[in-house]
Amino acid sequence: MTGVVDAVRSAVWNAAERRPRAPIRLAAALVVIVVALVAGGVAAGVLGLPVPLSTVLPMLAVAGATLLAARYVDIRTVADLGLRREPGWLADLGAGLALGVALQTVVAGVGLAAGWFRVADTLVGTAAGFGSVLLVFLVVGFYEELVSRGLLLVNVAEGLRFAGERVAVGGALAVSAAVFGLLHAANPGASLASTVGITLAGAFLGVGFVLTGRLSFPVGVHVSWNAAQGLLYGFPVSGLGIDAAVVDLESTGPALVTGGSFGPEAGLLGVGAIVLGIAATVAWVRYREGDGRGIGVGLDPRIGSPTLRWRTERNREEGSK
Numbered sequence: 001m002t003g004v005v006d007a008v009r010s011a012v013w014n015a016a017e018r019r020p021r022a023p024i025r026l027a028a029a030l031v032v033i034v035v036a037l038v039a040g041g042v043a044a045g046v047l048g049l050p051v052p053l054s055t056v057l058p059m060l061a062v063a064g065a066t067l068l069a070a071r072y073v074d075i076r077t078v079a080d081l082g083l084r085r086e087p088g089w090l091a092d093l094g095a096g097l098a099l100g101v102a103l104q105t106v107v108a109g110v111g112l113a114a115g116w117f118r119v120a121d122t123l124v125g126t127a128a129g130f131g132s133v134l135l136v137f138l139v140v141g142f143y144e145e146l147v148s149r150g151l152l153l154v155n156v157a158e159g160l161r162f163a164g165e166r167v168a169v170g171g172a173l174a175v176s177a178a179v180f181g182l183l184h185a186a187n188p189g190a191s192l193a194s195t196v197g198i199t200l201a202g203a204f205l206g207v208g209f210v211l212t213g214r215l216s217f218p219v220g221v222h223v224s225w226n227a228a229q230g231l232l233y234g235f236p237v238s239g240l241g242i243d244a245a246v247v248d249l250e251s252t253g254p255a256l257v258t259g260g261s262f263g264p265e266a267g268l269l270g271v272g273a274i275v276l277g278i279a280a281t282v283a284w285v286r287y288r289e290g291d292g293r294g295i296g297v298g299l300d301p302r303i304g305s306p307t308l309r310w311r312t313e314r315n316r317e318e319g320s321k
Helices: 002-012 022-047 053-072 089-114 127-159 165-183 192-212 216-232 268-289 309-320
Strands: 117-124 245-251
Touching (some): 022 127, 089 117, 089 245, 192 216, 216 245
8 A cells, every 4th residue: 555655646746856746737837827817807807907907917917827836836946937147148038039020020021022911001000009019019928938938848848857858858849839829729810820830939939948048038039029020010910900000011912821810920921930030049049159159059958957946945055054
């Protein structure tokens, strides 16, 4: 009987790390996140918050719940989630912001040159409208990366460590990208093509994370990709129409190419931009890590090897003696 109890305990509890196993941690985090999402939505309704506050409050609640789950279930430091203030994080953020705009500009430029888009209007919407949408994009870029990459990808990578670093991180990258795609599958205008495109976008964002160990690069790309897509060029953003744009481009080409009512990710233009973005991400990391010498890059070893709070606290105590 003792052997059975020990086996069950070992299946759910990692004694060496003093915390539950990865599947248990993820299940618990999911419960906390869903409760926070519902509570945030109810609170926004009860308080009668206007848009965009009513939109961002549930998102902020999810971000807060993720940090709580990471601290008290995962027993993590915030650095384990990729929130690392270390040399290079600000440069990564800036590069990510620039890359998102550049890629959407490529989509718009190629589409216009080929006759797949036309300029329907310019300077659409009000300053307040621009500010509201930008706020939403800022929060979306942070909380979705925190959950999808910082929490999910890292936990899956740790759960697969027995298979070796490359398999563990590669599998985690695939899982987080697939979940990212499925989470957008119910958006307006969603289709198999859009789900595949968003999944590829999740892989693109994940590459920046697993190569740097920081969320700053994928957060930058995520924010500026959405902002340029909607606010700069007037494309739908994951099926959602935007009522403010600098240049409002209307799709006149086939949906297979443009993505139609869902936006570029559902079309070949978006997929091409994602592939280009992955290549640009690798090139950036090679340049930055090599101090401009263009040396090779590898997976950041911290992705599948948590610091854990109790270890940090123990090291701090030992260092103070």
